[in-house]
Amino acid sequence: MASERTLILFKPDAVQRRLCGELLGRIENKGLKIVGLKMLQVTAELSKKHYAEHVSKPFYPLLESFITAGPVVALAVEGPEAVSVMRTMLGPTNGRQAAPGTIRGDFGVSRQMNLVHGSDSVEAAQKELAIYFKPDELIEYQPTLGQWVCAADELS
Ligand code: UDP
Ligand code: MG
Numbered sequence: 001m002a003s004e005r006t007l008i009l010f011k012p013d014a015v016q017r018r019l020c021g022e023l024l025g026r027i028e029n030k031g032l033k034i035v036g037l038k039m040l041q042v043t044a045e046l047s048k049k050h051y052a053e054h055v056s057k058p059f060y061p062l063l064e065s066f067i068t069a070g071p072v073v074a075l076a077v078e079g080p081e082a083v084s085v086m087r088t089m090l091g092p093t094n095g096r097q098a099a100p101g102t103i104r105g106d107f108g109v110s111r112q113m114n115l116v117h118g119s120d121s122v123e124a125a126q127k128e129l130a131i132y133f134k135p136d137e138l139i140e141y142q143p144t145l146g147q148w149v150c151a152a153d154e155l156s
Contacts, residue, residue, distance in 0.1 A: 003155050004082040005035065005138075007128035009117035012070035015039075019107060020073055023116060026089065026103065027077060031149040036076030036129075036138045042067050049131055059112070066112055074132045080154050083125050086118040 008027070010020050027034065042050070047064045054060050077086060091102025095114050098105030104114045119125035129138070143149075 003078060003080055004122055004125065005076055005078045005129060006083045006086050006119045006125040007117070007132055008075040008077050008086060008119075009132075010073040010075075011067060011113070011115055011117060012072060013066075013108075013110075013113040014115040015071050015073060017107075017115075019115065022107075023103065024075075027075070027086075030079075030085070030089065032077050032079040032082055032085065033143055033146075034075055035078045035140070036133045037073070038133075038137070039071050039073050040132075041071050044068055046131070050128060063112065076129055076133055076138050080150055083119055083122055087120060090114075090116055090118050 010023055014020060014023060024034075044064060047067050048055055051060065051063060051067075054063065079085065089103055091098030091104040093104070093114060094111040095104045095108030096111070098108070098114075100106060103116050108114050119128050
């Protein structure tokens with residue numbers, strides 16, 4: 001089991017609905033480590049870079065309007081299998097289909113306004129982290145409680 005880093009975004013709906021504290025709490029309570037965090041305004045150019053795989057899709061124009069409509073909070077999150085752990089915590093894209101207990105299932109009823117982005121693979125995470133964070137904005141530190149969150153042999 002490898003320690004991974006993933007890009008998480010609290011989207012403009014999460015910021016406007018004042019859910020950042022609640023969402024950050026879920027990530028901290030899970031035992032994952034925050035190694036980068038900032039608020040920023042996504043521009044049209046940044047949106048096209050981040051959502052390159054979706055730019056030619058019919059829903060893209062509305063997605064760009066949404067993601068640029070207000071500030072987002074970007075986080076770099078680290079932990080064992082952090083990419084898939086976070087995706088499981090998010091639930092499926094459409095909040096109407098997401099199970100209770102997941103972030104999208106607990107807080108939303110929309111396919112577009114689904115509150116949180118999470119990278120979908122280790123490769124995507126590396127690409128997306130580089131889009132949102134400079135290397136010196138990602139902080140290395142030893143969390144004091146680390147030894148009570150995961151056994152040493154679970155991290156390679
Ligand atoms: N989205 C949308 N309409 C769609 C599909 C997706 O507005 O029909 C938005 C939604 O906010 C989603 C994002 O585009 O989170 C990226 O879509 P993807 O299929 O990659 O979903 P995700 O990986 O975020 O679950
Ligand atoms: Mg995706």
